[in-house]
Amino acid sequence: MPTSPSRPPYRIGLAANRAHQDAADSALVQLLSMARKAIDFLQPEFVVVGRTLDAMRSHLLLEDYADIERFPYGREGGLMMLVSRVVDPDPARSLDAVIYLMDPVDPSSTFPEALALKRQCVIHGKPFLSTLAGAREWFEFEAIAAGAAPDASLDGSFRLEGEAIALIAHDAMKASMLQLAERHFALLDRFGMRCATGTTGGLLNGLAQRIKGEEAGRDWVRPFRSGPLGGDAQIAELILRRQCRRVLFLEDPHVARQHEADIQLLERAARTVGDYASCSSDVKSVDRWLSLMARRALPSVD
Structure with a gap:
């Protein structure tokens, strides 16, 4: 079984x-099955909430994997304990990333x-992966960073000339978005x-004009309405129509957001x-x- 000695x-x-x-x-079965080679290469430690681990056992997922810590069921505080581990300063306990496969209609x-x-x-700069696609891609990237070969079955989503990306940032994060x-x-x-909401789109087009020239950069980003005026909903439609696969949404977690419903x-x-x-x-x-x-x-x- 290959492992990475680098970290x-x-x-x-x-x-x-x-x-x-x-x-x-x-999604859980698909993720742990499709990412098994990357998991075997990275050899991560898993901290798993109770019912999720029960499901893994019932589907025979990672049944021979030793580095799994069981947390209580969600109703018994398992998710709350994951929050504590995200912020824990002890490197022997702190989580590096969280995968929480979320059903949008589950209360x-x-x-x-x-x-x-x-x-x-977001505050501590750790990946929060709430979709199968996002978690699968994260395992792929981290395995490659550690020296693994790319998974050819994913090649279709990495032909960027046929892909769209959304670039969105709250007011306090717009400077960070421009730097990135x-x-x-x-x-x-x-x-x-490339698409963006309101002001962010204008700023990014300004950046593109500075780099590519006024004409070439003018429409580098397709701007939608501002978030509070419905731009988030316009981009959401692209996602639902499977016309935009990836969203980079730099959030400011420290301020109240009047258009929280649009963000959600x-x-x-x-x-x-x-x-x-x-x-x-998050920026990191x-x-x-x-x-x-x-x-x-x-x-x-070409």
Whole structure:
């Protein structure tokens, strides 16, 4: 079994809503089956909420895997304990990433512990992966970063000239979005379409004009309405129509957001087509995602 000697094991929190656990083709089954080679290469430690681990056992998933810590059921505080592990300063206990496969119609996905889990991941710069597509891609990227060969079965989603990406940022995060876009401009320029809400779109087009020239950069990003005026809903439709696979949404977790419902709508759209779409929300994770995407993306076809 191959392993990477380059870094200590990842520690991953894992949970899934019931709809993503029970069926033989559920998101949990698909993820742990399809990502098994990457898991074997990375050898992460898993911290798994009780019912999710029960489902893994019933489906014979990772049955021979030793590094699994069981947490209580969600109703007994398992998710709350995952939140604690995200913020734990002890490197022997702290989680490096959280995979919480969320069903958009399961009310438990809006419980305080679920919201706090995501918020603390954003605050502490740790990936919060709530869709099958996002978690699968994360395993692929991290395995490649550790020296594994790419999974050829995923090649179709890495031909960027045929892909769209959404670039969204709260007011306090717009400067960070511009810095990321400038740092990774060559990669973002390869996407077939870039879209953004309101002010962010205008700022990104200004950046593109500075880099590519006034005419070439004028329509680099397709701007939609501002978030409070419905831009999030417009991009959500693209996601639901499977016309935009990836969303980079830099959130400011420290301020009240008057259009919170619009933000949740966009995330819910990604989770509705969770086998296709993903959403990343913090600067550190997005920066690493862009760096690793550059390594994984397939060459342009002339």
